[in-house]
Amino acid sequence: xxxxxxxxxxxxxxxxxxxxxxxxxxxxxxxxxxxxxxxxxxxxxxxxxxxxxxxxxxxxxxxxxxxxxxxxxxxxxxxxxxxxxxxxxxxxxxxxxxxxxxxxxxxxxxxxxxxxxxxxxxxxxxxxxxxxxxxxxxxxxxxxxxxxxxxxxxxxxxxxxxxxxxxxxxxxxxxxxxxxxxxxxxxxxxxxxxxxxxxxxxxxxxxxxxxxxxxxxxxxxxxxxxxxxxxxxxxxxxxxxxxxxxxxxxxxxxxxxxxxxxxxxxxxxxxxxxxxxxxxxxxxxxxxxxxxxxxxxxxxxxxxxxxxxxxxxxxxxxxxxxxxxxxxxxxxxxxxxxxxxxxxxxxxx
Numbered sequence: 001x002x003x004x005x006x007x008x009x010x011x012x013x014x015x016x017x018x019x020x021x022x023x024x025x026x027x028x029x030x031x032x033x034x035x036x037x038x039x040x041x042x043x044x045x046x047x048x049x050x051x052x053x054x055x056x057x058x059x060x061x062x063x064x065x066x067x068x069x070x071x072x073x074x075x076x077x078x079x080x081x082x083x084x085x086x087x088x089x090x091x092x093x094x095x096x097x098x099x100x101x102x103x104x105x106x107x108x109x110x111x112x113x114x115x116x117x118x119x120x121x122x123x124x125x126x127x128x129x130x131x132x133x134x135x136x137x138x139x140x141x142x143x144x145x146x147x148x149x150x151x152x153x154x155x156x157x158x159x160x161x162x163x164x165x166x167x168x169x170x171x172x173x174x175x176x177x178x179x180x181x182x183x184x185x186x187x188x189x190x191x192x193x194x195x196x197x198x199x200x201x202x203x204x205x206x207x208x209x210x211x212x213x214x215x216x217x218x219x220x221x222x223x224x225x226x227x228x229x230x231x232x233x234x235x236x237x238x239x240x241x242x243x244x245x246x247x248x249x250x251x252x253x254x255x256x257x258x259x260x261x262x263x264x265x266x267x268x269x270x271x272x273x274x275x276x277x278x279x280x281x282x283x284x285x286x287x288x289x290x291x292x293x294x295x296x297x298x299x300x301x302x303x304x305x306x307x308x309x310x311x312x313x314x315x316x317x318x319x320x321x322x323x324x325x326x327x328x329x330x331x332x333x334x335x336x337x338x339x340x341x342x343x344x345x346x347x348x349x
Contacts (some may be wrong), residue, residue: 025236028137028225029112031162033146033185034169036095038090039223040230049182051200064329066091066182068221070139070288072321077315084319086289087221091146092170103150103181105169109133110144110187111162115154117212124208127184128172132212133160139237140189140266143217147184148173178318187225188217189241189266189292191345193260198344216344218291220244238268247288248317248325248332249309251281252346261347263295272296282346283308288320290341305342 030260032039038047048066051060055074065071065087073085094103098292113135123127127147131154150170153158161239162217171181192198195216215324220241227241252260260282263270271294279297286292288311298308310317310325310332317325317332324338334342343349 008092026138029162030110030274032090033107033110033183035140036092047092049091050179054123064213068223079314082315082319086153086322089184090223091182091184093182101178103169106165107167107169107183109144109160109162109164109166111135113160115156115158115160116143117209118152118155119209120152122172126174127214131166139268143190145188148176148182185222186217186219187222188219191216191218192347194347195330197348199349202340220291238320242293243290244287244293246285246293248307249283249285250342251283251302251306251308252342252348253302254279254281260295262292262345269295290322290324292345305339305348307332
C-alpha cells in the first residue's frame, strides 16, 4: 500500500517576535510514522493497538490503553476508578500483515532530522529495537522515538527526511507478542546531557544507550499535538507543552548558575529573570507526568530540592505523578523517585 504522508504545517508563515515570552515562532512539519491514518478518522480504535486487561475479574482488550497518558492499571478509589500507570507514547497498530500474521508496515521519520541513536540489539531494552531521531527548529532539540521495531534500517548520524524509512514495525521488547505488533511512538524533550553520570550513581545495571535511554526523555502528548495543530497551525511547541497544565513545582538551588542546563537547551523554558541578576534558586513547573513547562527565578534561598506547590487532588498524588510525589489534597512531598527525577532534570547531582 502506498504510504500516505500527512504533513501538518505548524506555526506561521514567517518567524515573528513574541514580546511577552521573548521567543520566536518557528515553522516545522510533522507526519505520521506509518500508513495508518485512522487517528483522524471517526474510529480511532483502528489506529491504536490494544492491551490485555484484567480488572475485578473481567478481562478486556481496550484500545484506549494504546493512547498517551494515564491509561493503564485501573484502581478503584472512593472517588471512582482511576488509571495509575502512565504510557509515555502512543501504540500504532499495523495495517499490513503476511499469511503468518507478521506485520509488514514500514516505520518512517515524522519529519527531517538526524538519527541520534539506533538500538539494534533488542534484548538490551524494554523498547526492543528502537530508533531516536533528533529534530531542531530553533526551540531546542526534540526527539522522536520509534520502538518495538522488527528491523532497523538506519544508523546513528544518518540524516533523514520526513517520510524516510527507519525500519519495520514489529514486536521486539518486553511484553509484546506477534498479535500485538505495533510501533510505540514518543515525542520528547531530553532531561540531561549528563545522564550517564546520574545513571552510574544510582544504578548497577549497564546503560547501553548513553544519553538516549528512555529514562532521559520526557514525552509529550504526540497524538494531541497532531490534532491541536490540525485545528491551529500557528500553535508552537512551547505553547503546546504549556497546555499540558501544571501539576507541581519544585525549587532547586541555583548554585551561582545564571541558568539551569535544561533552560540553556530549551531557552523558552526560562521566564522572569532580570538580566545580570543571579537568583538564589530556580523554580521548575512540571506537568503530572514530569514534563518541564517553565523555569522561573525563586527568591528564597534553599539548600536542597524543595517541593513548593502541588495541584489539589482528592486521590493520592502518587497515582497522578508516576509515584514521584506522595500525599493527598494540597499537601505533598517528593518521594525518593521524585528526588532522583528532579536531580536528573535540574543537573543537581
